[in-house]
Structures are given as C-alpha cells and as structure tokens.
C-alpha cells in the first residue's frame with residue numbers, strides 16, 4: 001500500500017523503542033538514497049552519512065549522547081556529518097538530508113528518531129569516536145529500527161502558526 005507524501009509526513013513520529021530484528025541492506029540503501037537526494041545550498045551536498053552497523057560503536061556513541069541513550073538499544077544508526085567549507089548552509093543541508101531519511105524510514109515501516117549532537121565537548125568526543133575530520137560538523141545521529149512503540153505527539157493548529165502577508169496577520 002503506497003502512502004501519499006502528506007500521509008507519510010503526518011504519520012511519522014519519533015520512535016525510541018525498537019525490536020531487535022535488523023534493518024535490511026535494501027532498507028539501509030533506500031534511506032541513504034533519500035538523504036543523498038535532499039536539497040542543499042548551491043547543490044553543495046556537504047554531507048557524509050556514517051552508517052553505524054557495529055553495536056559497540058552505537059553503545060559508545062549512546063554513552064556520549066546521553067539524551068539519545070536508546071541508540072544502544074537500536075539496530076541501526078546513521079550519523080550525519082557536514083563540511084562547513086563546502087556549504088554556506090551546511091547545518092540546513094544536513095537537516096534536510098536528515099528529514100528525508102526519517103521520512104523514508106517511516107515509509108518503509110521502520111521507526112526512527114533524530115538525536116541531536118550539540119555542545120562542543122560532546123561533539124568532539126563523537127567525532128573522535130567516529131574518526132570524523134576536525135573541520136567537519138556533526139548534525140545529528142539517527143536511530144533506526146523496527147518500531148516497538150507508537151509515538152503520540154500533536155501539533156499546534158495551522159491557524160496558530162500561519163500568517164497572511166505579514167507576521168501576526170490572520
């Protein structure tokens with residue numbers, strides 16, 4: 001059953017509990033393809049996607065990113081790294097690729113969650129663990145697996161977040 005893009009967008013939720021079964025090579029490839037085809041400033045494509053296949057590496061990264069500790073109980077992770085020298089909008093580029101990958105994972109029936117990488121010391125530790133060159137910036141880690149929970153977030157009303165012609169005008 002194929003889903004309309006808006007249905008995919010609206011039904012995606014951050015998933016932080018996963019079943020143990022692995023994500024297939026075909027699924028991994030599709031998720032990476034979704035990232036690769038994201039828009040980027042001047043089509044600079046400043047990203048590198050580090051696929052975390054090793055449980056040991058996921059556990060070590062989870063120890064650094066304690067707000068994403070569930071990464072140690074996740075069958076797959078992808079870290080998004082960007083090169084600030086290649087794009088003037090490297091963070092936005094990395095974020096666009098991340099969202100594409102979250103949506104593709106969801107459309108494949110997988111669950112995923114964006115895990116922030118912020119704070120100089122945490123980022124430096126993560127870069128060291130993953131052999132990421134000094135000049136790169138880490139945007140996030142994405143946890144991916146077969147979902148063992150359903151998310152239940154809501155959103156602010158459209159009328160509350162949209163304006164006509166001028167900010168605040170409805």
Ligand SMILES: Cc1cc2nc3c(=O)[nH]c(=O)nc-3n(C[C@H](O)[C@H](O)[C@H](O)COP(=O)(O)O)c2cc1C
Nearest residue numbers: 012013014015016067068113114115116151152153
């Ligand atoms: C920039 C960004 C950083 C996030 N960082 C984390 C994080 O470190 N840990 C986490 O569990 N969720 C993280 N999330 C997921 C958000 O908590 C989640 O998207 C939000 O609560 C809305 O829930 P939903 O994705 O289920 O709709 C992050 C999301 C974004 C966009």
